[in-house]
Amino acid sequence: MGVRRATVDDAEAIERIRVETWRATYRGLLPDGLIDQLQPNVERRRERLRSPAPSELNFVTEEGARVVGYAFAGPERSRDREYPGEVYAIYVLPAFQGKGHGRALIRECARELADRGITAILIWVLRENMIGRGFYERLGGTPVREKPLEEFPGAEEHVEIAYGWKDTRPLLT
Ligand SMILES: CC(C)(COP(=O)(O)OP(=O)(O)OC[C@H]1O[C@@H](n2cnc3c(N)ncnc32)[C@H](O)[C@@H]1OP(=O)(O)O)[C@@H](O)C(=O)NCCC(=O)NCCS
Numbered sequence: 001m002g003v004r005r006a007t008v009d010d011a012e013a014i015e016r017i018r019v020e021t022w023r024a025t026y027r028g029l030l031p032d033g034l035i036d037q038l039q040p041n042v043e044r045r046r047e048r049l050r051s052p053a054p055s056e057l058n059f060v061t062e063e064g065a066r067v068v069g070y071a072f073a074g075p076e077r078s079r080d081r082e083y084p085g086e087v088y089a090i091y092v093l094p095a096f097q098g099k100g101h102g103r104a105l106i107r108e109c110a111r112e113l114a115d116r117g118i119t120a121i122l123i124w125v126l127r128e129n130m131i132g133r134g135f136y137e138r139l140g141g142t143p144v145r146e147k148p149l150e151e152f153p154g155a156e157e158h159v160e161i162a163y164g165w166k167d168t169r170p171l172l173t
Helices: 008-026 032-036 042-050 101-115 130-138
Strands: 002-005 057-063 066-075 085-092 121-126 142-148 159-165
Touching: 002 101, 008 032, 008 042, 008 057, 008 066, 008 085, 057 101, 066 101, 085 101, 101 121, 121 130, 121 142, 130 159
Parallel strands: 085 121
Antiparallel strands: 002 057, 057 066, 066 085, 121 159, 142 159
């Protein structure tokens, strides 16, 4: 297993993981219509990986030569005063969960953010996503913020919770 920076060539794998893991995670939690219309968008992903914002961190994790998970991180999107860093997304294929990939991805995000002077971070998670929440709690995060899910039309009644780490040093070991 190994975590590395994502490159343009990872676009297809990332999109496959995004769609498969999204469907497995959110089916039954979010409206079926939303889950069914989810499609890989390799071109858009390629474009984003080709010219990422300077502050954006994109990682993948591999099992052998296969990319099985990814995480994106950077500055907190709403400029939170207490938590200047954020992990925007973290997904590991269902068949490869529970093997340490998630922990390794978060470690790398925390390490690179700390190198840039950011040592307090947030991660937003759907309130009903007990897999994600259990994982963040295991890693020492605590729920610190709450907001309506704004991204997806038709799912506005859902709520997101932010797990926070005031000091990411324990994540680095
Ligand atoms: C959440 C997710 C990224 C975790 O990745 P993972 O590779 O399965 O997690 P790891 O194997 O690295 O687990 C790290 C530790 O957390 C624990 N853990 C993992 N999931 C857990 C859960 N649901 N509840 C409690 N503990 C959990 C592991 O037992 C492990 O503990 P240990 O190191 O003390 O043995 C992954 O399960 C996933 O992609 N889930 C679906 C998508 C999702 O919910 N993403 C987050 C959206 S915000």
